[in-house]
Amino acid sequence: GAVVSQHPSRVICKSGTSVKIECRSLDFQATTMFWYRQFPKQSLMLMATSNEGSKATYEQGVEKDKFLINHASLTLSTLTVTSAHPEDSSFYICSARGPTDYEQYFGPGTRLTVT
């Protein structure tokens, strides 16, 4: 149980285009989802926290107009990187937490490369 999927696993896009990453909880209802970014050899950096049906809460320094997060249902959250630039190239990981869980269940991650 407690499986989280992400799609796509890898994406290469050209500078200036937008990319959407999906995060799904497959066998539980995720009241809260988290989006992380991880640069090589660095730890996870929380970008934003989203609760189903409400606006995401962004961490300091994360541009909410650039990283659009939609948590439209209890099983799906999406992260859209708008007008992507090479510096946005990173490993993006989502995690999900159920209403009674403390543990965060991680998706497999999405490796974004912007050329």
Add this chain to the structure above:
Amino acid sequence: GQNIDQPTEMTATEGAIVQINCTYQTSGFNGLFWYQQHAGEAPTFLSYNVLDGLEEKGRFSSFLSRSKGYSYLLLKELQMKDSASYLCAVMDSNYQLIWGAGTKLIIKP
């Protein structure tokens, strides 16, 4: 401020035992997690401690002392596949995870 400290890198020998320490200072405490992360992959859950003491799970054990703001992850009978980064994370009073920078564990034959 909130702070999680753990060593950057450790090296150990296959078959041996290694202890990875984590100290923390957070606003509130709702448990401490250890995750394993292999290069290029997402973290996977190893353990959760919310009460003082030792939790044993196979070759891995995790210890917590809330009064000292201290935890350790103990790995026994090391295998080459244990080479990974080990992340310590504390859940604060807002139920947000505060992450350490991770400890890269290198296992040598």
